Amino acid sequence: MHRASVGIVGCGAISAIYFQRCAQFRNLRVVACADLAPERALDRAREFRVPKAVSVDDLLADPDIEIVLNLTVPKAHADVNLRAIDAGKHVYSEKPLATSRADGRRTIEAARARGVRVGSAPDTFLGAGIQTCIKAIDDGAIGWPLGATAFMLCHGHESWHPSPEFYYEVGGGPMLDMGPYYLTALVSMLGPVEAVSASARTTFPERTITSQPKAGKVVTVETPTHIAGVLDFASGAVGTIVTSFDVWAANVPCLEVYGTEGTISCPDPNSFGGTVRVRRPGDSAWREAIHAHGFGDNYRGVGVADMAAGIAAGRSHRASGDLALHVLDIMDGFLDSAREGRRWAMETTVERPAPLPVGLPADSVD
Numbered sequence: 001m002h003r004a005s006v007g008i009v010g011c012g013a014i015s016a017i018y019f020q021r022c023a024q025f026r027n028l029r030v031v032a033c034a035d036l037a038p039e040r041a042l043d044r045a046r047e048f049r050v051p052k053a054v055s056v057d058d059l060l061a062d063p064d065i066e067i068v069l070n071l072t073v074p075k076a077h078a079d080v081n082l083r084a085i086d087a088g089k090h091v092y093s094e095k096p097l098a099t100s101r102a103d104g105r106r107t108i109e110a111a112r113a114r115g116v117r118v119g120s121a122p123d124t125f126l127g128a129g130i131q132t133c134i135k136a137i138d139d140g141a142i143g144w145p146l147g148a149t150a151f152m153l154c155h156g157h158e159s160w161h162p163s164p165e166f167y168y169e170v171g172g173g174p175m176l177d178m179g180p181y182y183l184t185a186l187v188s189m190l191g192p193v194e195a196v197s198a199s200a201r202t203t204f205p206e207r208t209i210t211s212q213p214k215a216g217k218v219v220t221v222e223t224p225t226h227i228a229g230v231l232d233f234a235s236g237a238v239g240t241i242v243t244s245f246d247v248w249a250a251n252v253p254c255l256e257v258y259g260t261e262g263t264i265s266c267p268d269p270n271s272f273g274g275t276v277r278v279r280r281p282g283d284s285a286w287r288e289a290i291h292a293h294g295f296g297d298n299y300r301g302v303g304v305a306d307m308a309a310g311i312a313a314g315r316s317h318r319a320s321g322d323l324a325l326h327v328l329d330i331m332d333g334f335l336d337s338a339r340e341g342r343r344w345a346m347e348t349t350v351e352r353p354a355p356l357p358v359g360l361p362a363d364s365v366d
Contacts, residue, residue: 003029004308007059010071011035011044019048021301034059078103092119095180097324099171101332104325118321123303125188127272128296142259148239150182151252156245173223174243185269192349195232200224200338203246229334306365318353326350
């Protein structure tokens with residue numbers, strides 16, 4: 001089996017799990033890492049026994065690297081993705097694919113012109129939780145899916161994140177930060193979205209950081225922090241989603257899918273595992289569904305492995321650039337709808353990703 005050589009750009013907090021998991025898949029090998037802070041790259045290289053810690057320029061120029069894993073901050077995603085593509089490399093990006101629909105489209109078009117692939121987080125929908133939900137829906141457990149609800153409600157990140165400013169910049173906010181998990185899960189279960197509508201507001205124009213090391217710094221909020229949206233799926237299903245950095249406490253489900261013959265209560269789509277529950281007419285209580293798939297722990301990186309497997313086998317990969325662009329189109333559509341006060345038609349569509357096979361070993365996606 002060919003092991004695709006991976007170079008990681010961005011060695012911050014999220015990178016640790018990617019280094020760990022990429023080393024576990026038998027079709028991947030991390031050969032280099034880079035960061036704007038060279039000491040961070042050196043620390044990760046030592047921690048995870050990566051052969052080289054280099055500059056970003058040197059990593060992108062390295063002819064031995066086939067896939068660039070882009071773990072930079074969101075506003076840098078498009079630039080690094082485009083540079084990797086220009087260097088003739090496949091690229092897999094942390095979410096979102098870009099901070100605007102236009103930059104996302106530029107990324108996909110550049111990759112097609114160069115003959116390389118784009119993948120993007122989140123790959124949590126490939127975990128045991130959402131894959132079990134997909135199988136249950138496909139097996140008819142709730143009849144025909146007619147609707148869904150999703151909630152991501154919290155009070156922001158300034159109380160715990162060491163550098164929370166970017167969450168409140170243009171390109172941040174709860175929809176672009178957390179929406180990809182919920183929307184990717186919904187599209188993987190219900191298919192593409194045709195149109196959206198939304199209302200949005202910015203409740204607190206300034207945020208004061210209380211976490212270290214920047215406690216006391218005041219951040220100006222540049223993007224809506226409470227967004228309520230409606231999704232019209234091409235299948236005819238209707239969904240609702242609320243994402244907020246303005247809510248102190250809530251008691252609502254993360255994600256539910258409603259069908260003509262029952263309901264599926266889905267786990268947190270920001271996780272890989274979690275409890276799946278089904279309730280049908282006549283049931284006196286919810287029934288827990290046994291996970292039909294693996295990858296129940298934190299398996300960030302399974303999307304990279306699936307892309308490498310897709311490249312080797314000549315098949316489509318699941319956490320694709322097209323899927324990420326469609327999700328970005330939905331999120332931008334919510335903001336456009338809220339700003340202009342009208343229903344917003346999607347500019348993109350995508351095929352629902354193929355479900356993962358049942359019974360995969362922990363180190364393989366085929």
